[in-house]
Amino acid sequence: MGSIGTSVKGRVELSFLIDALVIKQERVGPGLYFMELQAPEIARKAVPGQFVHMQVSRELEPLLRRPFSIYNADQDKGRLELLYQVVGKGTEILSKAAPGQNLSVLGPLGRGFVLPEKGQKVMVVGGGIGIAPLVFLLKELAAGGISAEVYLGARTKTCLPSLSQVGSMGFQPKVASDDGTIGYHGQITALLERDMADTAIAFLKPDMAYACGPKPMLKSLARLLLAKHIPFQVSLEEHMGCGVGACLSCACKIKANNQEGYLYRHVCVNGPVFPGEEVVWDEA
Amino acid sequence: MKPELSVNIGGIKMKNPVTTASGTFGYGPEYAPYIDLNRLGAIVVKGTTLKSRQGNPTPRIVETPSGMLNAIGLQNPGVDYFIERALPFLSNFDLPVIVNISGDTVEDYGLLAGKLDSASGVAGLEVNISCPNVKKGGLQFGSDPESAAEVVRVIKSSTGLPVIVKLSPNVTSITDLAVSVAEAGADALSLINTILGMAIDIKARRPVLGNIMGGLSGPAVRPVAVRCVWQVYKAVKLPIIGMGGIVSAEDAIEFILAGASAVAVGTANFVNPRATVEILEGIEEYCRKYGCRDIQELVGAAHRQ
Numbered sequence: 190m191g192s193i194g195t196s197v198k199g200r201v202e203l204s205f206l207i208d209a210l211v212i213k214q215e216r217v218g219p220g221l222y223f224m225e226l227q228a229p230e231i232a233r234k235a236v237p238g239q240f241v242h243m244q245v246s247r248e249l250e251p252l253l254r255r256p257f258s259i260y261n262a263d264q265d266k267g268r269l270e271l272l273y274q275v276v277g278k279g280t281e282i283l284s285k286a287a288p289g290q291n292l293s294v295l296g297p298l299g300r301g302f303v304l305p306e307k308g309q310k311v312m313v314v315g316g317g318i319g320i321a322p323l324v325f326l327l328k329e330l331a332a333g334g335i336s337a338e339v340y341l342g343a344r345t346k347t348c349l350p351s352l353s354q355v356g357s358m359g360f361q362p363k364v365a366s367d368d369g370t371i372g373y374h375g376q377i378t379a380l381l382e383r384d385m386a387d388t389a390i391a392f393l394k395p396d397m398a399y400a401c402g403p404k405p406m407l408k409s410l411a412r413l414l415l416a417k418h419i420p421f422q423v424s425l426e427e428h429m430g431c432g433v434g435a436c437l438s439c440a441c442k443i444k445a446n447n448q449e450g451y452l453y454r455h456v457c458v459n460g461p462v463f464p465g466e467e468v469v470w471d472e473a
Numbered sequence: 474m475k476p477e478l479s480v481n482i483g484g485i486k487m488k489n490p491v492t493t494a495s496g497t498f499g500y501g502p503e504y505a506p507y508i509d510l511n512r513l514g515a516i517v518v519k520g521t522t523l524k525s526r527q528g529n530p531t532p533r534i535v536e537t538p539s540g541m542l543n544a545i546g547l548q549n550p551g552v553d554y555f556i557e558r559a560l561p562f563l564s565n566f567d568l569p570v571i572v573n574i575s576g577d578t579v580e581d582y583g584l585l586a587g588k589l590d591s592a593s594g595v596a597g598l599e600v601n602i603s604c605p606n607v608k609k610g611g612l613q614f615g616s617d618p619e620s621a622a623e624v625v626r627v628i629k630s631s632t633g634l635p636v637i638v639k640l641s642p643n644v645t646s647i648t649d650l651a652v653s654v655a656e657a658g659a660d661a662l663s664l665i666n667t668i669l670g671m672a673i674d675i676k677a678r679r680p681v682l683g684n685i686m687g688g689l690s691g692p693a694v695r696p697v698a699v700r701c702v703w704q705v706y707k708a709v710k711l712p713i714i715g716m717g718g719i720v721s722a723e724d725a726i727e728f729i730l731a732g733a734s735a736v737a738v739g740t741a742n743f744v745n746p747r748a749t750v751e752i753l754e755g756i757e758e759y760c761r762k763y764g765c766r767d768i769q770e771l772v773g774a775a776h777r778q
Contacts, residue, residue, distance in 0.1 A: 206507050206746055244744065249539040249692045252744060295746065428532045431743040435499035437545045438534040453527055453548060
């Protein structure tokens with residue numbers, strides 16, 4: 190148990206603490222921002238599913254760093270791309286950062302997605318801002334010649350700024366919105382459930398599903414996938430202090446053969462990506 | 474000329490006065506990618522208990538003005554795991570390893586001290602009698618001078634290692650506790666542990682932390698911590714490791730002037746993984762700037778003005 194750094198299997202050890210130059214900052218939807226950072230060391234090492242821990246201000250308030258999943262890493266240009274949502278004071282301050290400003294960035298951190306093998310059938314399901322790490326994943330899948338069934342959902346049409354990018358990679362995402370302004374009117378998991386049950390649609394049982402989104406979405410998704418015995422990997426979120434496994438705040442319950450039936454693992458070093466079958470979903 | 478920065482904390486020889494606050498630095502590997510651990514005066518590792526502990530439910534932290542509340546609940550893999558799996562990593566470095574120990578009972582403290590006494594590579598013990606986040610033990614020992622002294626006596630009879638007692642500010646008189654553990658044989662003191670606090674989510678209308686209450690740390694607590702060091706320095710003649718909201722060399726100097734012989738960097742590690750080393754460099758710089766040849770000249774200097 191616990192997360193003694195170097196003994197954690199599969200942990201990516203190489204991470205950097207750098208001052209990264211903001212190249213671009215753009216509002217791309219309601220409370221949604223796209224940011225590009227010059228961070229060659231981090232961009233070179235990052236794999237889909239990993240995150241960066243950023244200091245949004247040099248002041249003592251807010252004090253802690255904020256974690257952001259990596260939306261894309263352009264290794265040639267040495268740039269990192271983030272897609273984030275303003276949810277509180279920290280992200281509000283970050284959204285005001287202008288090109289030319291330096292931000293302290295720690296990363297790449299955590300364990301990313303385990304990529305499929307060539308020829309495997311893949312499904313990718315994202316909801317809301319949880320789509321962010323999946324775009325990097327889709328880019329890698331496209332580069333590896335792997336096709337994927339993609340399901341993306343959001344509150345409303347304007348909260349889906351990644352759609353055209355995903356389309357330009359050669360994927361044809363199925364879309365749902367809570368208000369019906371685009372695609373299926375309802376939750377993305379409801380659309381997926383309908384497709385899975387519809388005998389007219391040749392639903393290909395994937396060899397692996399990848400998902401990121403709000404907890405209730407992941408929980409519904411887990412129910413669907415577990416019933417069909419489809420293996421899946423999920424990227425989880427928790428309140429995070431340090432990002433490197435020292436503070437032990439970002440705990441999540443992972444099934445274990447002990448008295449309690451679970452162990453706490455940590456999103457920052459044991460995740461953020463976990464095998465969906467191992468997560469304790471009842472309390473999620 | 475390079476100032477003399479070495480200090481002796483109750484028998485633990487540190488090459489400089491900068492160490493880490495327990496629970497904010499893991500067991501070392503977490504921050505080894507960002508700093509050379511050899512530069513630290515010592516490392517104080519994550520709180521260790523006799524058996525492994527799962528810790529508290531989430532959320533375990535919440536950010537507050539210039540600080541944070543935590544209620545981790547002493548999650549740790551237990552002392553045997555620590556000795557077998559974590560300690561060997563630290564033996565690669567030239568720095569004293571101080572193990573923070575916490576027990577549910579007085580006997581636990583004795584057993585922990587005994588096990589660590591026979592482990593190689595442990596320079597000293599920091600006794601946590603002040604954790605606000607656990608139901609049993611913790612603060613219940615740290616708020617009563619007689620119980621605190623009893624814990625120290627049991628530990629002293631189980632080990633020859635230097636014993637540093639970490640005191641809580643969540644008491645009426647921290648000096649009463651300091652005097653009591655000093656008389657019981659403590660070799661040094663750590664001041665302070667976190668301050669008991671809580672936060673309420675006004676939308677959900679319920680406490681934020683899974684454990685309801687938690688320990689406040691970060692720059693917000695610094696004035697309280699400096700006051701505690703000041704009071705205790707006057708009351709007992711033991712070396713003090715000062716901590717509580719240190720994020721810069723200036724903060725560290727403030728603690729030293731109040732009476733701390735060494736300082737521990739805590740929450741600042743989360744924000745800046747290089748905080749310890751930058752603070753050390755800043756202390757050196759301060760000594761040069763003010764013509765201080767030995768850090769000892771500064772310890773408690775504010776009392777002498």
